[in-house]
Amino acid sequence: MERIVVEGGVPLYGTVNISGAKNAVLPVIAGSLLADGFCQLNDIPHLADVETICEVLGFLGVHTNFRGHKLEIEASDLSQYEAPYECVRRMRASFLIMGPLLARMGRARMSLPGGCAIGSRPIDLHLKGFEALGADITIGHGYIEAKAKRLIGDRIYLDFPSVGATENIMMAATLAEGNTIIENSAEEPEIVDLANFLNAMGARIKGAGTKIVRIDGVDRLRGVQHTVIPDRVEAGSFMVAAAATGGNVLVNNVIEDHLKSVVAKLKEAGVEVIEESEGLRVIGPEVITPVDIKTLPYPGFPTDMQAQFMALMARSRGTSVITETVFENRFMHVDELNRMSANIKIEGHSAVVKGVSTLTGADVKATDLRAGAALVIAGLAAEGKTSVGCIHHIDRGYEDFVGKLQGLGARIVRVEE
């Protein structure tokens, strides 16, 4: 087991390159199962989650070849329709293969994903969509099985704009007979990226990135090349790290439009964010102004940036209120930040953060992916040494996090426990 050890108090300086987006890559890899042919995906980050989904593809008889940042997938030989518990337990996004399998094989059997550290995370909306498309769903012994000779397009209203449900239903509907309309769909940029990939394969999807997505079913999809979008959460995490340490960092390879809410909140906190030709330059202030934050579906402030912002607010001059509306239990990092002398109290769905002048290094534990990033950021800004455990969570979603921070001058290493 490894830990990340940070010696705090060094402002970050330099340039960091942002990798392809985890949350775009995973659905795109799932979507490649729809192709009766070979796909080449570019800018694929080396993440534990990418390895996991490639393993899942292996179980299905699909051949993958990951070299450099290129991933080749040959799904012509797709032969299995079942994903075992072991895969889905390790990564919820494995469930995204359900729609493609159902559409292509007429059958899919998956383990129920269960809860995780950030909440119960049901999949009822995915299933509601598959049922509307004519799938026969049975649940038992911890597994869900869906069957349909051929899916038939329908109108589906999502009670909440779920990212995963929008993606799963959109993928299933590409090969359905007739038209599907998803109402109240999620508008995240990763959904647009997935739709662009599927449309290049021959799908007919309109409206991705808006509240209504329309899909005209086609008979088959072909393999294509696709380059995934940059990771807006990784970019946001480095921006917050630069701000928290009072540094000056150019964050390269970003789509500024995807970062509007994060940039707006950084500016409110007194952080300078300057658009440059290669990316966004972030200059941390001497004094961090407290700002209130409420997480919302895109284009609102992302829940995946909530923990990192809390680490920034922990040292602000005043009190900020951070409200989590997307996940029911995404405050596991609060106790860990308090171990570093932060002063944060949870009141219902909000965390009241009273800024302190100094955070102090401590032994802490990453409880989930973004909690882990937040603790590293707090460690970078703290006095003394912070040692972060359970860093397998961080490896799920940040490519070479430690190496990139070292490149910005941070005193940070991975060590064996």
Ligand SMILES: CC(=O)N[C@H]1[C@@H](OP(=O)(O)OP(=O)(O)OC[C@H]2O[C@@H](n3ccc(=O)[nH]c3=O)[C@H](O)[C@@H]2O)O[C@H](CO)[C@@H](O)[C@@H]1O
């Ligand atoms: C791999 C990936 O892209 N993960 C992202 C995706 O997760 P994911 O796709 O799981 O997130 P959703 O948008 O589906 O979940 C949002 C909310 O909807 C609820 N819900 C969801 C589905 C459902 O069938 N029923 C239901 O009630 C969830 O419990 C949660 O409270 O979007 C989240 C919200 O932006 C991000 O935090 C994750 O990083």
Ligand SMILES: C=C(OP(=O)(O)O)C(=O)O
């Ligand atoms: C919650 C996240 O991811 P996942 O949906 O893969 O758990 C995340 O990226 O912060």
